Amino acid sequence: MSSPPSSSSCSHVRRHEDVPTPSAPPSKRLNMSCEPSTWLQQQEQQRNVTAEMEQQRNEKAEEEEEDVLSKPRGPHKRRFTHVMVRNITYAIPEGYDVDEGNIEYLGGGSFGNVVKTSAVCRDGMRRWVAIKKMREPFYDPLHARRIFREIKLLQLMRHDNIICALDIYTPDEENDFRDVYVVTEFAGRSLYRILKQQRDYGRRVLTEEHIKFIIYQIIRALKYIHSANIIHRDLKPGNIALTDDCDLMVLDFGLARSLENKDTSLTQYVQTRWYRSPEVIYWKIDSYTNLADMWSVGCIAAELLTGDPLFPGDDVNAQYQKITQLCGSPDEELLQKIENDNSSAMKAVIQSYPSHERRDFREVFADHHPSDDFIDLIEKLLVLDPEKRITVEEAIQHPYLADFSLPDDEPRADHIFDLDDSQKRTRSEWRDAVWKEIVDYNRLNSSPIVPGEADR
Numbered sequence: 365m366s367s368p369p370s371s372s373s374c375s376h377v378r379r380h381e382d383v384p385t386p387s388a389p390p391s392k393r394l395n396m397s398c399e400p401s402t403w404l405q406q407q408e409q410q411r412n413v414t415a416e417m418e419q420q421r422n423e424k425a426e427e428e429e430e431d432v433l434s435k436p437r438g439p440h441k442r443r444f445t446h447v448m449v450r451n452i453t454y455a456i457p458e459g460y461d462v463d464e465g466n467i468e469y470l471g472g473g474s475f476g477n478v479v480k481t482s483a484v485c486r487d488g489m490r491r492w493v494a495i496k497k498m499r500e501p502f503y504d505p506l507h508a509r510r511i512f513r514e515i516k517l518l519q520l521m522r523h524d525n526i527i528c529a530l531d532i533y534t535p536d537e538e539n540d541f542r543d544v545y546v547v548t549e550f551a552g553r554s555l556y557r558i559l560k561q562q563r564d565y566g567r568r569v570l571t572e573e574h575i576k577f578i579i580y581q582i583i584r585a586l587k588y589i590h591s592a593n594i595i596h597r598d599l600k601p602g603n604i605a606l607t608d609d610c611d612l613m614v615l616d617f618g619l620a621r622s623l624e625n626k627d628t629s630l631t632q633y634v635q636t637r638w639y640r641s642p643e644v645i646y647w648k649i650d651s652y653t654n655l656a657d658m659w660s661v662g663c664i665a666a667e668l669l670t671g672d673p674l675f676p677g678d679d680v681n682a683q684y685q686k687i688t689q690l691c692g693s694p695d696e697e698l699l700q701k702i703e704n705d706n707s708s709a710m711k712a713v714i715q716s717y718p719s720h721e722r723r724d725f726r727e728v729f730a731d732h733h734p735s736d737d738f739i740d741l742i743e744k745l746l747v748l749d750p751e752k753r754i755t756v757e758e759a760i761q762h763p764y765l766a767d768f769s770l771p772d773d774e775p776r777a778d779h780i781f782d783l784d785d786s787q788k789r790t791r792s793e794w795r796d797a798v799w800k801e802i803v804d805y806n807r808l809n810s811s812p813i814v815p816g817e818a819d820r
């Protein structure tokens with residue numbers, strides 16, 4: 365990885381134009397006695413069923429391949445080639461590189477599978493793109509709403525450090541609308557992969573300067589996200605991508621939600637648990653604001669320093685122990701808030717755990733020789749009480765980031781994003797809403813060209 369740019373460079377973050385060419389979560393909030401194992405088992409079963417269905421559909425798609433290739437399909441009458449990667453069939457529109465040798469599987473999460481290819485774009489450049497095929501997007505209303513949110517946010521976000529949609533499509537007709545594909549710019553390797561490689565090979569790739577630049581860019585992205593009244597809720601190394609030049613993009617907005625929306629049905633499973641804030645995992649929603657994202661930044665920052673996840677708990681209890689062993693048990697003031705926002709029973713459960721003093725972070729991380737400023741920042745991020753945690757606006761001005769911070773180049777969103785996702789909709793209403801998003805999608809200059817679009 366090359367060095368991050370120096371602080372004197374005024375254009376130290378990537379512009380979009382500069383890109384090189386080349387299951388349903390449970391409806392109840394988790395409490396200390398409710399381990400999500402049942403839900404996880406259901407998820408597992410659902411995944412099996414889904415895989416079976418996917419296979420049947422792949423077989424059908426293969427049979428139909430000749431037809432699909434021969435006639436324009438979907439709301440914009442595009443032509444598609446079907447390409448099989450790791451047993452999953454992707455419908456790839458005309459204009460994209462469909463040579464199997466040039467298509468790379470990037471990975472799959474709970475909600476989709478992603479491949480990398482390239483496409484010629486409207487500005488004449490060929491770009492690397494990531495195509496995400498959503499998994500069973502309309503399985504149930506919750507799932508459909510998640511897809512809707514993700515699509516909506518990928519269109520609203522316009523920031524150098526945040527991924528945005530370059531194309532949204534389906535090869536299906538409206539009466540048989542089943543598959544949703546979202547195309548984003550290929551943003552590099554995920555931080556998860558980079559950190560894993562560091563561990564696997566026992567060789568550090570990320571220098572102190574890289575780490576600072578990464579943390580700065582995450583916070584710069586969050587400043588924009590939070591100013592739009594959105595919480596990301598899923599910040600983790602797997603959702604952060606880095607180019608070889610250390611340019612960073614925050615990926616995957618499927619779990620983001622607007623601050624106004626008090627819906628809590630997804631709350632328990634909003635993040636890979638290791639990066640979740642205590643108020644997300646253990647106590648109630650009242651104090652759950654965008655400060656949950658700042659806790660995740662603290663976890664990621666510490667992992668960047670040490671190379672290992674900070675709170676790798678095998679279950680929620682182990683997670684709690686690890687958090688409190690470092691950050692201390694809730695003090696009287698926080699316990700009072702927990703009691704007020706939850707119940708005295710919740711307070712009693714928390715008090716039944718072994719009590720720990722907050723440790724001296726300088727001592728804990730001493731082997732990794734962090735600067736005083738780094739320690740001061742993570743001390744302020746990893747605070748149990750969200751109301752006392754550093755905000756994004758404060759964090760970006762922290763001395764640790766002074767080398768990179770350029771206040772005039774740290775944009776806020778110019779309006780609060782309306783996700784239009786708070787109303788109750790049935791599965792098929794969500795499907796209609798997603799269909800409409802695809803139909804109305806406004807192509808960008810950096811979007812892949814649709815052959816013949818000028819004629820339409």
Ligand SMILES: Nc1ncnc2c1ncn2[C@@H]1O[C@H](COP(=O)(O)OP(=O)(O)OP(=O)(O)O)[C@@H](O)[C@H]1O
Pocket residue numbers: 470471472473474475476477478494496527548549550551552553554602603604605615616618
């Ligand atoms: N635009 C992109 N550029 C580079 N890599 C990407 C891009 N989009 C997704 N990926 C990678 O593809 C993989 C799968 O992405 P996806 O968003 O489906 O998974 P995830 O974040 O692991 O899933 P989950 O939603 O379960 O958290 C991830 O490893 C992610 O880093």
